[in-house]
Amino acid sequence: MPNLTLSQLTKSFGATRALREVSFDVAPGERIALLGHNGAGKSTLMKIVLGLIPYDSGRVEVLGASPGDRAARRQVAYLPENVAFHPALTGLEQIRTYLRLRGAPVREAMGLLERVGLAEAAKRRIGTYSKGMRQRVGLAQALIGRPRLLVLDEPTSGLDPVSRREFYATLDGLAAEGASILLSSHALTEVEARTDRIVILSKGVMVANAALAELRRKAALPIQMQVRASAAAADQVAARLGGARFNGATVTLSCAPDQKLARLGQVTALGDMIEDVEVIPPSLEDLYTHFSKQVQP
Numbered sequence: 001m002p003n004l005t006l007s008q009l010t011k012s013f014g015a016t017r018a019l020r021e022v023s024f025d026v027a028p029g030e031r032i033a034l035l036g037h038n039g040a041g042k043s044t045l046m047k048i049v050l051g052l053i054p055y056d057s058g059r060v061e062v063l064g065a066s067p068g069d070r071a072a073r074r075q076v077a078y079l080p081e082n083v084a085f086h087p088a089l090t091g092l093e094q095i096r097t098y099l100r101l102r103g104a105p106v107r108e109a110m111g112l113l114e115r116v117g118l119a120e121a122a123k124r125r126i127g128t129y130s131k132g133m134r135q136r137v138g139l140a141q142a143l144i145g146r147p148r149l150l151v152l153d154e155p156t157s158g159l160d161p162v163s164r165r166e167f168y169a170t171l172d173g174l175a176a177e178g179a180s181i182l183l184s185s186h187a188l189t190e191v192e193a194r195t196d197r198i199v200i201l202s203k204g205v206m207v208a209n210a211a212l213a214e215l216r217r218k219a220a221l222p223i224q225m226q227v228r229a230s231a232a233a234a235d236q237v238a239a240r241l242g243g244a245r246f247n248g249a250t251v252t253l254s255c256a257p258d259q260k261l262a263r264l265g266q267v268t269a270l271g272d273m274i275e276d277v278e279v280i281p282p283s284l285e286d287l288y289t290h291f292s293k294q295v296q297p
């Protein structure tokens, strides 16, 4: 059974149609990236899943319950984009406070902080933490009660690459234990490698819901190839392959996905004139632009 089911979910704010018949599931252990431009409906969807705002029509099931029901709330965790903690409290004190509020044993605090890599800084005031460390306090807070669904609103915005990697590594561990993760992000390149499925919203409409490889297949966008010619043969290679010279001896080509092997055959047929070839599939940015264009206002 999925941990989250959305079926024909629709929500308007006055004349603004924030979500239009959005349907998808999230299975246990699945990591879903929710992508969309500003105003696409990501936060609205998350708020509905959390039971913070009502929806107009459709069906939402969170761990077998209605959103916001006690049973759902017990098993769902939320990390807002900008977490704010009391700067005078230490990380340990802050997590103990949340544990107390939740009615959970405060002795669990250190284990949670260890889990997010904050054990050493646990007794320092949060006011001295970096943004990445504060975000990890947020994640530790979200882990209280072993949630089965984590809803994370742009959890890595403002984090440096190392902190991002560590953050995703923690999420991988949670997913491996069966938690479902629904996270929104504007950082397309990072979700590429770190999520199982990508849901793209555009003006409230779900325009894509598939693994990256599947999205690439569906979009059938051109593939780029960068062919490095031997120095003396660059002009000849560009002419024979019909590509554009760039950066000295590199020739760039583009072809439809179903032409890839034939094109590679033409390249390798040039033998010694070629030093290397790199095949560059469409990026997630390209796919995102492709799918987002399909919706009318």
Ligand SMILES: Nc1ncnc2c1ncn2[C@@H]1O[C@H](COP(=O)(O)OP(=O)(O)OP(=O)(O)O)[C@@H](O)[C@H]1O
Pocket: 013, 016, 017, 018, 036, 037, 038, 039, 040, 041, 042, 043, 044, 045
């Ligand atoms: N409380 C509200 N009242 C009126 N309109 C709202 C309200 N909340 C959201 N909207 C509108 O609904 C649409 C979807 O907004 P939402 O915040 O869900 O987008 P988003 O994808 O989260 O955007 P962002 O990436 O900027 O956070 C927008 O047009 C927004 O202006």
